[in-house]
Amino acid sequence: MNTLTSRLSQASKHQLFWPVVVLVGLLAVNALYRPSFLGVEMKDGHLYGSLIDIVRLSAPLILVAVGMTLVIATGGIDLSVGSVASISGAIACLHISQQPDQNALSVVLVALALGIGLSLVAGTWNGMLVAGIGIQPIIATLILMVAGRGLAQLITSGQIITINSSPYRTIGVGYWLTLPVSIFIAIAVVALVSVVTRRTALGVIIEAVGGNAEASRLAGIRSRRIILLVYVICGVCAGLAGFMLTADVSSANGNAVGLWVELDAILAVVIGGTALSGGRFSLSGTVLGALIIQTLTTTVYAMNITPQTSLLFKALVVIAVCLIQAPAFRAKFTRRRPAAPLPPPQATASGQDQKVEVPA
């Protein structure tokens, strides 16, 4: 028993240990480059500083990544999150912009409802394609990823919709208890999702479906519903992120909102230690991953790295993360999974290659 708990704690340390190290490392680099980077001052009633920016800006990514985590845990993937964010942001801003009194709370609430509504539809659509018809997730969601931009364009009729609604702005740039509101939203969502997955059986069932879908089916799990559900959740998370992204600049640009966020989210999930092959997932890991990615972006600006090299810089850090995590994986694989019931090829490929690698 003891040995076990200690081993588990070890493992979990493994899983979150390295991401934490990287995050701290990045912050340290910034601090060295510019000591004031870590400084946080009080400006008209709220905290102010690069750290706060990072946290605020990472909020939407956290939302998207949390939804993505569940999808990936079932062995799927959702490429359409960026487009969904763009759509929900667009519809919300469109509605507000058409109202006489943009500051009316009711108006904003309706706008949010509309956005969430469309996100639900989008999520359901993805879920149906994957679970209902059985199109492979990458393809199924790729469709909405591409077509979604078109939809967003249609909603904004190709324009950039500018709004002037303080309640809506609050979502993106408001402060509460000296901290950005967006953070509280992100925290709330993360908390909610973890409770729903971990206090109910949803988490285990998701992991079962991701781990061995056929076995789950024969165990009487309604995999289709579960899969549908996670895509819906993912869609809604993306929709919420869309509000933040548009509220941040009080305008909706169908083309730009949430561009590339799907890749960032996938990275966050993987850096957080959830395998793309599905199965066990870690929400806390994902949150960490999101923070790392945002810090990376901010670092590029803060250190004013030239646009050409910034991409390389980012890539290098990601490699670094993967590399230092690899040994941990490897150890895990060799110690805890040699007889793994065939995880999907890539995973196995790595798994077994690592085994091959084990030094005699």
Added chain:
Amino acid sequence: MNTLTSRLSQASKHQLFWPVVVLVGLLAVNALYRPSFLGVEMKDGHLYGSLIDIVRLSAPLILVAVGMTLVIATGGIDLSVGSVASISGAIACLHISQQPDQNALSVVLVALALGIGLSLVAGTWNGMLVAGIGIQPIIATLILMVAGRGLAQLITSGQIITINSSPYRTIGVGYWLTLPVSIFIAIAVVALVSVVTRRTALGVIIEAVGGNAEASRLAGIRSRRIILLVYVICGVCAGLAGFMLTADVSSANGNAVGLWVELDAILAVVIGGTALSGGRFSLSGTVLGALIIQTLTTTVYAMNITPQTSLLFKALVVIAVCLIQAPAFRAKFTRRRPAAPLPPPQATASGQDQKVEVPA
């Protein structure tokens, strides 16, 4: 015995049958919209017409998709093809642009050598990350996808390199025996790859690794080498495509060359009937898939569909293909594999849902 073989043959028909139908359908639509669409006339010594354009423009996509097919057959994926194409095109153009006589064959040959060289390096890099270190393919190649753009930028130093070299142009827009040269290149590569994979054991081994990496390893296959190899092949194919793309416009734009081609390639592979979960692959299917995608794009222009709707249009066609293919999959799943060892989650998820779906 008989029933089985006939069933197999059916299946294989299924596999290419529907893509062909779709392709023909698309062409038919165009012909209806503008009868001249199918017309091919002789213009100063070479054939000229929409069909020719489709074939010529699809050449680079075919190259990329063929490489992608092998990678996907091992259960992997290569997101970096676009960047690799951009890099090899950039280096080639850079070299040519720096020479006094851009038309010298030797110059062009060196340029090509440089491009292929870099592509090899890129492919090896991906292969090492996936097979060597065991990073999950999406992430491993995502790194190069992102960083590669940066590299291309650095090579072109953020500018657009324009060249004026007829031998190089030939690769993209030249004609031979009244047909575009690029076609012959594509055909040659496809032929080469099919021979290498089908006449040697390579094909089977790839399918084995993709089907059950652990088992392949126990069977004494050096999965790592195979995986490394396919990523290298994929890289080189992407590099070749890069030449065509840049030669087509006699200039290299680090940002633009090969943008989104990875998605088109993945679509082509899937439409061609190769499962993203790895295992059996079909090169002919992939070629068909590539032709469909290109025809789709051309159709959008020829029928002058507005940008917002064009995306939707494309998406719809892709769904259509996936849909009509789904029953075939479904049938396969239910009839031939109730006890088949766990395909990766998403596949199984669909697999089993399809089973659940089978009407009584």
Added chain:
Amino acid sequence: ACGNSDTGDKGGTGSGKIVLGFSQVGAESGWRTANTNSIKEAAAAAGFELKFDDAQQKQENQIKAIRNFIQQKVDVIAFSPVVESGWDTVLKEAKDAKIPVILTDRSVDSADKTLYKTFIGSDFVKEGKLSGEWLVEKTKSATGPVNIVELQGTTGSAPANDRKKGFAAAIAANPNLKVIASQTGDFTRAGGKAVMEQFLKANPKIDVLFAHNDDMGLGALEAITAAGKVPGKDITIITIDAVKDGMQALADGKFNFIAECSPLLGPQLMDLVKKVKAGETIPTRIETQEGTFTQEQAKAALPTRKY
């Protein structure tokens, strides 16, 4: 602006109308949409049949689209190149097909100037220069160093390269003017804001912001106010384009100067098309009528602003 409605005509010059094939860069900004609208309205007004194509920022798309125009035997082709170079091939094809080509708003760097009839559009270098010169003028009294931060457009794009070039050339006149940080904001508000936030924190003393377009400037506004600074006062803001939101900001005194980059070249384009079709000779470089705006001029112009 969701595309044009004409799909009836089977292409070609079947009907008597002049057929104009136009390939647009994309719809990346309010400016671009205004440009698109201007062209569509003008075409309709002139009674042309417009075959409109959106290249979505991709040169390949644009080349393919142009080839299609050639096949469809349109009377005149016009397009705004996504990038400067790599057009010789397709332009030659057009020339072979005896279809005149007009470049709008962005030029190409083809050595052979006969490949296209004319280039009508703004001069990005000039826009940069105008911005720079205004700043030099404004700060000539300044004794100490003036710290400038620059929000570049999308890396590698012609407007970004040229505006940077022109601006740099202009401010060279006053050694006090220094660009202390320059980062791409991808022409978007979110980009401009995120970058500016860090600029503000990294550089305690920022006197001037030069943004390659209004949208990035507008994004930066948020960052500046959040930093407790007053845009237009503590930090002088110079942008390019003069889209409605930008002009509003200028009129409200949040911006200090905008070099116009007018998208309304539709009418000009249409009578060029007529001329070309009629075989008249026209100059190979035509600049869109556009000016610059100070806060006062903005207040005046705003009511009559089309976009």
Added chain:
Amino acid sequence: MVESQPVLTMTAISKSFPGVQALNDVGLRLFPGEVHGLMGENGAGKSTLIKVLTGVYSHDSGTIGLAGQTVRFGAPMQAIAAGISTVYQEVNLVPNLSVAENIFIGREPRIASLIDWRRMRRAARHLVERLELDVDVTAPLGSCSLAVQQMIAIARAIDIKAQVLVLDEPTSSLDTTEVEQLFRIMRQLRGEGIAILFVTHFLDQVYAIADRVTVLRNGRLVGEYMTSELPQLALVEKMIGKELEALESLEDQPKRALAAIEASTAVIEASSIGRKGSVAPFSLTIHQGEVVGLAGLLGSGRTEVARLLFGADRADSGQLTMQGNPAPIHNPVDAIDRGIAFCSENRRTEGLVGELSVRENIILALQATRGWTKPVPRRRQDELVAKYISALDIRPGDPEMPVRNLSGGNQQKVLLARWLITEPRLLILDEPTRGIDIGAKTEIQRLVMQLSDGGMAVLFISAELEEVLRLSHKIAVMRDRHLVAELANDDSVDAEHVMAAIASGASS
């Protein structure tokens, strides 16, 4: 018969996994031209020892000597190259490749590096015939029944010209006839001087073929014995380390009266249920407290029958009746809601979720019936799990261990536990004792009897006819995907009868 020089010597081998000392100072000698039985309970360390030998795992300490010089394989391919050919416990082949490709993968016949498909198929067909299997070598392996797959794996192994042949529970789901085939070939190979290491839980098989046995217990070496000098009981005691009165008590279980049971209400009535390409329509009635055994040759369709009753595959003809009223079953969910449980034959692909812990795997089916919104309270989980871990003696008895880390037999027990806690009305067991050691096997058999005495209906599929005879009140005989006979299992019936029925298909 023991020759001078052992071809393979493993000495003082130790291997530990986190929390488990799988092997502790174990030794093994293999002589040319012998069949050597490796015996031990579930989790004794047999498979681990084999995987250490072939380089799947690297051992912590100890030495391996092959034909004189010491070796240490970094990967299976090296072991193969060195002449060690292995059939691993869990069938490890590539489902999407054809039978022929699976047999020859990694060593395809070539003409100057070009693969020679024709020769490959011919050779494959030849091999399959040698094993007297009737399969299309171009069919995808995934479409073959588990037993067939196991035979294919064997075919592959024996075709590799090796000096050492390792077979880890090759007979676990084979029927007597296939076992006979296998033994014939093993003797033949032994005659050619090949050393064969043979793992099984069937004692009679050991005595039928093995010259010597090495016995492991809890990862330790108990000893090496000549089979001829070691009586069954002694061997069993060495394996489980205690007297085995259990077995005896079960042996002389009286056959139980069918009449009483036939009187009791029918739990399920299948009338002409069938599915094209899988099983011909059949009718079968199972009563409360009745154990119905399915007998048949390999590939006769037993698993398919089970899958149909459970809705794992959808029947395309006939209907089901439960407690008198029609009960259409379209999918496992329906079946489970109606109190049917199906313990599938292929635990690895259709049973367990390797990544999840023993506890989560055991709870899974119960949880599924409640839906995800109503989680089984953690305390209740722990009780249930603890209860069945001890009841089935699952080792290591650590509920939080990933189930993939358990030994084959223990995994099977976990799967069994999953279904037992759902307390079904009808329990379908497809090869439930596959790969399970004698001790546990008797436990499970007793369990089945208890359950049926308690009124549970059981459909019992096993390749082991004795087992079927011992447990079932009624035996349904399958042949070529047809249900050809039903025998009331009274004292008159014995193995011969059943075999006869299987052969002739004569109904009774």
